[in-house]
Amino acid sequence: MTQLKIGQVGLGRLGRIHAQNLSKYIMNAELFAVTSIVPEELDYAKNELGVKHCYTSYTEMINNDELDAVIIVSPSGFHTVQISQALKKGLHVFSEKPIGIDLTTINDLLSELDNHPNTVFQLGFMRRFDDSYLYAKEVIERGDLGEITSMRCYGIDPSEGLPSFINFAKNSASGGIFLDMSIHDIDLVRWFTESEFSTVYALGNSLAAPQLADYNELETGACLATLENGVIVYLLAGRNANHGYHVETEIIGTKGMIRIGNAPEKNLVTVYDDNGVIRPTSTHFPERFKIAFINELSTFVNSIINNEKPTITGNDGLKSTEAAIAMQESFEKNEVVKLAGARI
């Protein structure tokens, strides 16, 4: 069996998930090398996952000629340049979202990608690989819902993560709640509707964590948008869901409506006790998207082996970032923003 040799940069929370999945569930690939500047993370990779090559420099790692591909889970600001470096070395690339944080650089990167037609490039929009989302996509493509008329997307992180985000925000810029969080929802909207964002109008507040205002961050971000095909979209991003990790997507069509994640049910259990009738909930993204994370890596590896084009392209990275940036701009200027790329 073919065994791709993969190098990964970044071993934070999400980085570990990818590294473990690669080690435990992806039989035709090997986590061959990792890069991190955190000694404990390299120890973990070496001792727990048996990774052979541990680097503190990404450049050094991709100079290892045995590598077939890289997985980029570094901070967002490094994505564009690390993707570009990997392309130059002829490596296939899986990168976490966003593809980049400013549109000029991303546009340049897209040109570069065009010049590597045989290189597999995939962005980490894992929701597209989740069973529930795939089921919804199938329902829609079958025409069961008729024509889509409006959508609603919620992405609300669990309250238990709020203190650590506040801490993070003191020292670092997340890029704003729309780029940091809504980008997954933006991708879903584009995927389900096969249309692009046309106008956005965004609001925000931090009633649940007023100190965020000091760091130019929001606890809640909301956006009302139109797509080029006339569909109306509402997006809500938040950092304070007391009941767990609330990712919900609603698609209203002329013949019916569908919701994915109406409640973030953890499993098939219902508890009946003195609180009422309770569905326990998923408490964080690693739990909610556990299988999706495995599937996306498996798809990436198989695309390389079978020489297939991945379905998530650089353009998906550009368009989702463009919309997220427009939302942030709309919030800051408090006005409706028309997207540059929009054809209307």
Added chain:
Amino acid sequence: MTQLKIGQVGLGRLGRIHAQNLSKYIMNAELFAVTSIVPEELDYAKNELGVKHCYTSYTEMINNDELDAVIIVSPSGFHTVQISQALKKGLHVFSEKPIGIDLTTINDLLSELDNHPNTVFQLGFMRRFDDSYLYAKEVIERGDLGEITSMRCYGIDPSEGLPSFINFAKNSASGGIFLDMSIHDIDLVRWFTESEFSTVYALGNSLAAPQLADYNELETGACLATLENGVIVYLLAGRNANHGYHVETEIIGTKGMIRIGNAPEKNLVTVYDDNGVIRPTSTHFPERFKIAFINELSTFVNSIINNEKPTITGNDGLKSTEAAIAMQESFEKNEVVKLAGARI
């Protein structure tokens, strides 16, 4: 508008519900007289509900010649004789279940009822007037579920009532959990299947309230039964639902299954908090069957005014009591009991 004059005996918990409903929601009837031996109850009737005639003797009340009908909400042991007395006075009768507590007396009463073909007699199986049960009945009669193959009936009282039941059990006999509680479920089974109980096998325990054993009572009673038409039925009665008042009925047919009260949802509210995703619950029977109680009285009154036969007859009282007594016998003897009336 015709206004029937009604006399009611019994003003306990359920008695008050009937009395209030009659006063507030049944426009073509008047709560004209009440009987109780508890002074506070008579005060309540007089002052709060404006009842004109208050008695301490049922016999005296039914001698009031202005009366058109009686509502019997007295302790179970009095039902048969009070029904009989009312019939003799030519009064229409609404009686709470059970129609009686021994089969000989009930059989005699049925003969008496046969002799009063123009008297309206209705038993208090209020569940037949509940929107959810009526909807299920319609689904079944439409044939949506095909032929019924099995049923399951749960009737579990809320835990908050357990201490007061234990107190009650010290001094009084409830007739056993099957006659006290399962009788409603037995009636539903007969109503939905249009068949009669053939054999019963009952078990019980009091793990949740061991002291009940001292009073010959059960916290949980369970029964596996067959009907004459081959349908298999499981009944569970209990006194300790921590989440509220759990009345649930399941009907499995060859084409589908239906559940009424899968969860005893209080309303259309869902709460998402750190306990998970919660549906608040009905906490007691007056809440759960609020509208059904009104509808059953309204039906009784309209049957009298329009000279119609009620759909719940004396025979329903006999058959449900017969099955409940057989269950109690099965539990006590720890053997399968075949019903005398069963044709098999």
Added chain:
Amino acid sequence: MTQLKIGQVGLGRLGRIHAQNLSKYIMNAELFAVTSIVPEELDYAKNELGVKHCYTSYTEMINNDELDAVIIVSPSGFHTVQISQALKKGLHVFSEKPIGIDLTTINDLLSELDNHPNTVFQLGFMRRFDDSYLYAKEVIERGDLGEITSMRCYGIDPSEGLPSFINFAKNSASGGIFLDMSIHDIDLVRWFTESEFSTVYALGNSLAAPQLADYNELETGACLATLENGVIVYLLAGRNANHGYHVETEIIGTKGMIRIGNAPEKNLVTVYDDNGVIRPTSTHFPERFKIAFINELSTFVNSIINNEKPTITGNDGLKSTEAAIAMQESFEKNEVVKLAGARI
């Protein structure tokens, strides 16, 4: 028992509901007179409901000196003037929403109401009397959800009513989807948050019924708004819910979230068949708000008898209409609209 004599104008769909409720469920009031220009409606009132006085002129009806109060269920355009006429006659007034269709007239009416401090005036925001909404209000006032940070309100009429609305729209102006439908949601937002609308930004489309564009109507209207206290609100109104009558309200607070009507469950039944596991749904507003309609009239009548102030005032009519008109204006101009009355 006191029996108020009530005159009602309008016997259309909603008019009949009020008339029937008054006749059947409100014991301390009598539907004494009605006004309609449709002969069949007067026949119905006379023959089915036993109404004694039938008029074709509202003015004539309110000249009947036996009347205590009026119920106004006429077309929206008549509300203000009919309320005003009734006030002058010293009658208590229950009026359907909206209180009026232009702000100047409504303001004048409010001054008039101020001059009748002892007259009971109540607007038909029946949702405030629905068990589920009352439960939610209690949860919020108890502080269980913490401080409110955002809300979402859906009001989507069933598809089965769409053809008749299209027909109606050919000949009449509804005032626009926001004034026609969202006004109920606007009232709920104000009731739950105890704050006023500050800015609104509205969109609309008619993908599900393109012909509506010809009549200046929308099938879907959406609005993103801010309140004076910083809460973010999303409203969606529609005319094409295939699954029934979808009224849903979500309130997100710092400590939890609540949804009323996540699914418009018809009752406590769950059906398991080859379509999956199904909750049947409420199919129209008379079903969904059946009890609420009774409760609101009962409250109105009791307020008169007990000489109490109703909780829904003229100001609620003004503010809700003001917000709805602003939404319509925002949609038409395609820009964010700041409310005149807003203090910010």
Added chain:
Amino acid sequence: MTQLKIGQVGLGRLGRIHAQNLSKYIMNAELFAVTSIVPEELDYAKNELGVKHCYTSYTEMINNDELDAVIIVSPSGFHTVQISQALKKGLHVFSEKPIGIDLTTINDLLSELDNHPNTVFQLGFMRRFDDSYLYAKEVIERGDLGEITSMRCYGIDPSEGLPSFINFAKNSASGGIFLDMSIHDIDLVRWFTESEFSTVYALGNSLAAPQLADYNELETGACLATLENGVIVYLLAGRNANHGYHVETEIIGTKGMIRIGNAPEKNLVTVYDDNGVIRPTSTHFPERFKIAFINELSTFVNSIINNEKPTITGNDGLKSTEAAIAMQESFEKNEVVKLAGARI
């Protein structure tokens, strides 16, 4: 990394699931050999899964000295003897349920197992490895439900499989519905309560497939049982769930109740269309227990590698079979059966 060499006998529906899981998801084991008498099955193993050694004789396969362990997915009648043969060869054994079909042979096998204390033996009760069941087990062990008072277990196969079962039943004996299906539920009851079955009383009918009576089979089997610790248990097995694969387990305790699989929800999707509000369902056991099947094999393999005792022992096989046989006997004799092994 250690790679165990595993030989599997049986490549039917469930056999393929195990073979695929072993090939794709269990990194520290290799599907090294298979035995089947069906040529297509061997072709499949060779070509699709790359299995190196294909046999038509189990005896020949286990003579391959490179093998570490066997997986037995042959017809139930072969289990005991194949387990025994493997033990003699010093092989670790994973066997599908039941461990055997008569109690004497099983007892003999248990003695044999006692003589191989270092051999890993695991039975295929995959439900114990399902996330929802594991969650429920945790809830119970934490004491959240208090003491268990009663249980209910449903195992109903999808209607779509009924025709093929009828076909199968014409030619083969399934052992009866209790041994064929309820055995999984029996194991769950023993696992959750840590108690043994004491008495059983079973009923059955075939209203949904009357022809099954000709083959001595049942469409529906029902059993009311007691455990040695006093817990009351109701089991329902069926072959005709129109909505999919209905496996549901309910545990009632003194402090609360839990249900696993109240509805066999396929995913997190809810569809709102003209049928109502719908949760799509799992349609068969490979879908419902997909992850559990992987987890059980992974546990088996890890137990061998880490030299650990599996939690599902030969005794679990004996006790579950004993109870299932007693249920079948009770149904056939139509009487309550006391279990021989029961201490009461």
